Amino acid sequence: MGQHSDPDSPPRRRPYKRPAEDDLQDDLPQPYNANSLQAPKRRAISPSEQPRKQKRPGARARFSEAEREAIRQRQLERDRQAAEAVQAADASKIRGINDVVREHYNSVPQRGRDWRTRESKIKGLRVFNNWVKSCIIQRYSPDEDHDPGSREAGRSSGKELLVLDIGCGKGGDLSKWQQAPQPIQLYVGLDPANVSIEQARDRYRQMGTRGGRGGRGGRFNHRQPPRLFDARFHVKDCYSESIEDVEIIRQVGFDPSTMNRRGFDVVSMMFCMHYAFESENHARTMLRNVAGALKKGGRFIGCIPNSDVLGERVRVFNAQLAAKRKAKEDEKKENGEESTTPTATPPPAEPEDGEVEEGEAEPTAEWGNSIYRVRFPGKTPEDGVFRPAFGWKYNFFLDEAVEEVPEYVVPWEAFRALAEDFNLELQFHKSFSDIWETEKDDPELGPLSERMGVRERGGGRLLVSDEEMEAASFYIGFCFYKV
Numbered sequence: 001m002g003q004h005s006d007p008d009s010p011p012r013r014r015p016y017k018r019p020a021e022d023d024l025q026d027d028l029p030q031p032y033n034a035n036s037l038q039a040p041k042r043r044a045i046s047p048s049e050q051p052r053k054q055k056r057p058g059a060r061a062r063f064s065e066a067e068r069e070a071i072r073q074r075q076l077e078r079d080r081q082a083a084e085a086v087q088a089a090d091a092s093k094i095r096g097i098n099d100v101v102r103e104h105y106n107s108v109p110q111r112g113r114d115w116r117t118r119e120s121k122i123k124g125l126r127v128f129n130n131w132v133k134s135c136i137i138q139r140y141s142p143d144e145d146h147d148p149g150s151r152e153a154g155r156s157s158g159k160e161l162l163v164l165d166i167g168c169g170k171g172g173d174l175s176k177w178q179q180a181p182q183p184i185q186l187y188v189g190l191d192p193a194n195v196s197i198e199q200a201r202d203r204y205r206q207m208g209t210r211g212g213r214g215g216r217g218g219r220f221n222h223r224q225p226p227r228l229f230d231a232r233f234h235v236k237d238c239y240s241e242s243i244e245d246v247e248i249i250r251q252v253g254f255d256p257s258t259m260n261r262r263g264f265d266v267v268s269m270m271f272c273m274h275y276a277f278e279s280e281n282h283a284r285t286m287l288r289n290v291a292g293a294l295k296k297g298g299r300f301i302g303c304i305p306n307s308d309v310l311g312e313r314v315r316v317f318n319a320q321l322a323a324k325r326k327a328k329e330d331e332k333k334e335n336g337e338e339s340t341t342p343t344a345t346p347p348p349a350e351p352e353d354g355e356v357e358e359g360e361a362e363p364t365a366e367w368g369n370s371i372y373r374v375r376f377p378g379k380t381p382e383d384g385v386f387r388p389a390f391g392w393k394y395n396f397f398l399d400e401a402v403e404e405v406p407e408y409v410v411p412w413e414a415f416r417a418l419a420e421d422f423n424l425e426l427q428f429h430k431s432f433s434d435i436w437e438t439e440k441d442d443p444e445l446g447p448l449s450e451r452m453g454v455r456e457r458g459g460g461r462l463l464v465s466d467e468e469m470e471a472a473s474f475y476i477g478f479c480f481y482k483v
């Protein structure tokens with residue numbers, strides 16, 4: 001590890017085999033773009049421009065050649081400048097969105113466990129979401145051939161997992177990984193929010209001083225806590241950059257092809273993948289990072305907002321809007337007034353700061369309850385089907401947690417199809433409410449829900465309010481396999 005290891009991580013227990021030089025994939029060259037190198041089209045020369053007499057034809061030919069070359073060079077320079085301007089505009093747009101998200105998460109205060117589980121207005125939602133994440137980790141992180149009884153019996157199944165947590169935030173899932181059925185050898189957390197990464201490091205250090213156990217009373221609280229895994233944390237934007245340049249990622253093995261025999265056993269993306277659907281480019285970069293980091297047979301788990309819920313809400317909103325408009329039109333017709341039905345227009349752009357919108361603004365899709373709110377700033381598809389698949393921005397507000405941060409719809413089928421392009425095959429996909437229904441009586445996960453405060457002891461009352469459950473139903477959990 002040498003100079004690349006984190007200074008505050010504990011010493012490595014088992015060294016990662018450094019890949020041979022030729023194991024590392026070279027950056028692919030940019031595809032050759034014939035257009036950008038084409039000479040400019042020649043302008044037709046008018047009769048008045050034609051030289052009357054060619055005394056020295058050779059000299060004219062040499063002069064024209066030089067002139068053509070000068071024109072070509074000037075044109076190339078103009079093309080280069082135009083391309084640079086477009087790139088700069090794209091980069092500043094992307095930076096703008098990334099900055100908003102990063103600043104937001106950096107500024108969310110770190111509150112203690114007691115506050116989160118006792119004082120918070122949304123404590124029911126917090127514990128429920130945490131329980132669902134535990135379910136996904138418990139069910140889908142182990143290898144197919146892992147013996148589930150081995151850890152319970154205090155035996156080791158031999159194989160320990162390498163886990164990559166993309167968008168790890170403040171390290172809220174560290175303790176869930178510490179209690180995973182198959183022990184973890186290495187956990188790598190990546191996130192662009194530098195303050196969050198510092199907080200995740202602190203959390204990991206505290207786990208070390210508590211003797212390896214994450215959180216109070218977990219699944220294995222009745223016996224010796226499992227040894228604390230090795231962990232690395234890095235500030236990294238995983239949607240607009242390749243993660244291949246992170247040393248530990250390369251050491252574990254990065255290769256997006258199906259040949260990756262090395263790599264992580266699990267890549268986890270909890271509540272963070274939707275930020276990548278701002279553009280196709282970001283979504284593809286994100287998936288290339290996931291597939292590149294996973295070994296063949298590895299699992300990609302996570303949770304995202306449910307595009308079916310978003311689509312249905314949008315469809316109903318638009319149907320109601322159309323009905324209201326029609327009723328207004330009918331009334332006008334009856335009164336002999338002229339029709340003012342607006343013609344279909346593309347989604348209106350959000351006004352810039354200080355810009356005053358003319359006329360009455362069209363209402364846009366919006367819903368929620370006292371703890372969460374979703375608001376689309378622009379026009380949404382009438383049938384609730386998000387086409388094209390990228391850039392469907394909405395603002396999401398969650399009491400105490402997320403203050404109107406721009407998020408993007410992840411149209412499920414488009415995501416699934418894109419994931420297939422990266423050799424990721426769907427294994428599991430379920431809404432949070434369905435996960436509750438299927439797992440609440442499981443002999444392990446049921447009691448876990450009671451210890452976490454999702455429901456009262458002894459299979460009692462659900463401690464999550466209806467409003468919190470409505471907010472939770474906004475999400476789905478998933479698992480893909482790298483084939």
Ligand SMILES: C[S@@+](CC[C@H](N)C(=O)[O-])C[C@H]1O[C@@H](n2cnc3c(N)ncnc32)[C@H](O)[C@@H]1O
Pocket residue numbers: 101102105166167168169170172173190191192193196236237238239240269270271272275
């Ligand atoms: C709602 S938080 C979830 C944190 C954590 N996964 C959890 O479940 O507690 C969303 C996280 O996504 C991260 N994120 C946003 N854009 C990202 C990007 N481009 N690459 C990686 N993570 C990103 C944010 O910084 C934030 O920490």
